[in-house]
Amino acid sequence: MTDHPPILPGAVLGLFGGGQLGRMFIQAAARLGYRVHLFAPDDDPPAAHLAWRHTRAEYDDRKAVESFARSVAGITCEFENVPAVAVAEAARHVPVSPQPHVLELAQDRIKEKAFLKKQGLPVAPYAEVRSSADAKRAAAELGTPVVFKSARGGYDGKGQQRVDDPADAPGAWAELAVAEAVAEAWVRFTAELSVIVARNTQGEVVTYGPMHNVHRNHILDYSLFPADLPTATQKQAEQLAATVAQAIGLVGLCCVEMFLTTTGELIINELAPRPHNSGHLTIEAHRTSQFEQQVRTLCNLPLGSPHPIAPAAAMANLLGDLWRDATHPPAWCEALADPDVVLHLYGKPAARPGRKMGHLTACADTAEQALARVLTIRDAWAAAPME
Numbered sequence: 001m002t003d004h005p006p007i008l009p010g011a012v013l014g015l016f017g018g019g020q021l022g023r024m025f026i027q028a029a030a031r032l033g034y035r036v037h038l039f040a041p042d043d044d045p046p047a048a049h050l051a052w053r054h055t056r057a058e059y060d061d062r063k064a065v066e067s068f069a070r071s072v073a074g075i076t077c078e079f080e081n082v083p084a085v086a087v088a089e090a091a092r093h094v095p096v097s098p099q100p101h102v103l104e105l106a107q108d109r110i111k112e113k114a115f116l117k118k119q120g121l122p123v124a125p126y127a128e129v130r131s132s133a134d135a136k137r138a139a140a141e142l143g144t145p146v147v148f149k150s151a152r153g154g155y156d157g158k159g160q161q162r163v164d165d166p167a168d169a170p171g172a173w174a175e176l177a178v179a180e181a182v183a184e185a186w187v188r189f190t191a192e193l194s195v196i197v198a199r200n201t202q203g204e205v206v207t208y209g210p211m212h213n214v215h216r217n218h219i220l221d222y223s224l225f226p227a228d229l230p231t232a233t234q235k236q237a238e239q240l241a242a243t244v245a246q247a248i249g250l251v252g253l254c255c256v257e258m259f260l261t262t263t264g265e266l267i268i269n270e271l272a273p274r275p276h277n278s279g280h281l282t283i284e285a286h287r288t289s290q291f292e293q294q295v296r297t298l299c300n301l302p303l304g305s306p307h308p309i310a311p312a313a314a315m316a317n318l319l320g321d322l323w324r325d326a327t328h329p330p331a332w333c334e335a336l337a338d339p340d341v342v343l344h345l346y347g348k349p350a351a352r353p354g355r356k357m358g359h360l361t362a363c364a365d366t367a368e369q370a371l372a373r374v375l376t377i378r379d380a381w382a383a384a385p386m387e
């Protein structure tokens, strides 16, 4: 059910998942006059603060999913790991974007990689691993370093083991403690990039980026737009993302994470069929944000213009590490007093190291200038004396 009549403003939209991505989806939906009914098992998740209704139930509670689906005009997801049972049940009643087959692909690295490879799209050399013997063979064939990634359920580097010595492969496999994994050749890259692509039922496609992403401890630290790359490489990255969206038949939003290798090739790392942390800067820097585009694709509305409305932008994540303790946040007024910086907070009550609590965005004439704006503030917070 992807080619459905437009779901017009005033309708109630359904959302699986209560994190910050869902919260920002609700902000975009609300601006267009929609109400959002949230389905999330958690108590008081960030999206629940803004949702019109919150069904608090488990994803395998079929009855709860059914009555949720019957109460909304269409459903989207804020994370790709919404259990298949919930998605399948929901799709029996209303349009679901991205579609169940897209989620299924993105939930399993083995399926995702096999699909991309079959389409002739560039991925790192990899092997499927289901046993210690597979792990050993993969390390021998792919060479080291090699990275073992759980087929299902990883994020922010969780569920991954890098191996530098082939002799360590069985140990790393055991450490993962999963039934299936992929072993992936280590890619030597000069930059990590991402392109966010939106595609509607008519097959129209728009892209954002590429963003240049810098990670720290496997978590996105900051993103820059535009990436400092030759125009041809930027175009190639956008084209690659558009090709992925077409090949999957996506209706919705997808982030295509890529490596730019030291030899100048683009390799697809992974797909995230939802808004992405690297796309947060589209709220300030682009005519239509990634979140509004998610609303539009779900509702079968015309896609919005993805054009930049600022020459450059930077986004820096605010992790719980910046809190003096769980309840003592950084001095927000330093950001609020800066006319070039926009502060986003997700309303999470307790800060923990590594937990994404908010982000800062700045627009400027160049990405370097924008980055300096956000990092000046964040660095000052990080250096604030502990009492």
Ligand SMILES: Nc1ncnc2c1ncn2[C@@H]1O[C@H](COP(=O)(O)OP(=O)(O)O)[C@@H](O)[C@H]1O
Residues within 6 Å of the ligand: 124, 147, 149, 154, 155, 156, 157, 158, 184, 185, 186, 187, 188, 192, 215, 218, 257, 269, 270
């Ligand atoms: N094959 C690889 N070669 C080099 N670095 C990698 C490779 N795979 C992952 N990484 C690094 O680890 C990060 C997280 O891996 P990724 O596959 O994107 O998992 P997730 O984002 O789900 O945790 C990447 O952004 C990249 O920095």
Ligand SMILES: [Mg+2]
Residues within 6 Å of the ligand: 257, 270
């Ligand atoms: Mg990733």
